[in-house]
Amino acid sequence: MNLRRLKYFVKIVDIGSLTQAAEVLHIAQPALSQQIATLEGELSQQLLIRTRRGVTPTDAGKILYTHARTILRQCEQAQLAVEHIGQTMSGQVSIGLAPGSAASSIIMPLLQTVRAELPDVPIYLHENSGSVLNDKLLSGQLDMAVLYDRTPTAGIVxxxxLKEELFLVGSRDCPGQTVDLAAVAEMNLCLPRDYSAVRKRMDEAFSLRRLTAKIIGEIESISTLTAAVACGMGVTVLPESAARSLAGAANGWMARIINPSLNLSLSINLSACLPLNPQTRAVKDILISLVTQPVVKNPELMLVG
Structure with a gap:
């Protein structure tokens, strides 16, 4: 295998058409087909299925596609690192954050640390839902995003x-330090819309236990959700870090959900297509170190290996 053939292969899979890929790569289609045939010969595997509608990867092709993206990305990163050796890092880094995630609590430490260590690197922060953040990553509008994402997305690494357990948050009639999922289903719930990671996890849990939740409102805004909980209109479910923050703001309580215990994985997402520049890579390292610090202080946060 060589990098050029891997690049050709990835481009064909991304576009789904040999003809269009040949145009983008500025290579004749027969020559491109020959390159893929050579790659298939080297691996002794058929990598692409050709149909009237285009081309799709075989199972072997899907495996190679994943590895090829990683290899090409690492090569691009190595080239950038060598090109920028000895240079002062500069240029904006854009970061997407899921509302109420553990990353939200380290925004100020992140800005302060980057300001101290990378004074020529301004940070742009954008808060939105996971699906929107992934779309912005794919379009190149964001360099990275920190979110709760349980569904693999094409083009996203x-x-x-870490993992955060889910907690019930309210301001009246505290059930104690823990609360059964069955009891949660009977309460007046204020939850985000069904495309959010928290809502998907709760809907899944209720469905598995054959419970019908009493959702009285779908609220996206953290400030509005805080007001609803503070006035006793209902309770909500949030990851531990966001639950702790909202409980403090609403002068309320928080109880860990059990039977079963529920958690969400917090991830840092990157585009698989776009290489990381040096300043983005440096900010990513700082962000990771800050996000994982609470693990030592809060047993509810479980580091993911």
């Missing part, structure tokens, strides 16, 4: 950071 996801690095697990």
């Amino acid at each position: 996801s690095q697990p950071l």
Whole structure:
């Protein structure tokens, strides 16, 4: 295998068409087909299935596609690192954050650390839902995103950071330090829309236990959710870090959900297509170190290996 053939292969899979890939790569289609045939010969595996609608990867092709993206990305990173050796890092780094995630609590430490260590690197922060953040990563509008993401997304590389348990948060009639999922289903719930990771996890848990939740409101805004909980209109479910913050703001309580215990994985997502520049890579390292620090202080946060 060589890098050029891997690049050709990845481009064909991304586009789904030999003809269009040949145009993008500025190579004749017969020559491109020959390159893929050579690659298939080297691996002794058929990599692509050709149909009237285009091409799709075989099972072997899907495995190679994943590895090829990683290899090409690492080569691009190595080239950038060599090119920028001895240079002062500069340029904006854009970061997406899921509302209420553990990363939200380290925004100020992140800005302060980057300011101290990378004074010529301004940070742009964008808070939105996971699906929107992934779309912005794919379009190149964001360099990285920290979110709860349970569904693999094409073109996205996801690095697990830690797991957070889910907690019930309210301001009246505290059930104690823990609360059964069955009891949660009977309460007036204020939850985000069904595309959020928290809502998907709760819907899944209720369905598996054959419970029908009493959802009285779907609220996206953290400030509005805090107000709803503070006035006693209902309770909500959040990851530990966000639950702790909202409980403090609403002068309320938080109880860990059990039977079963529920958790979400917090990940840092990157585009599989776009290489990391040196300043983004440096900020990513700082972000990872800050996000994983609470693990030592809070037993509810479990580091993912």
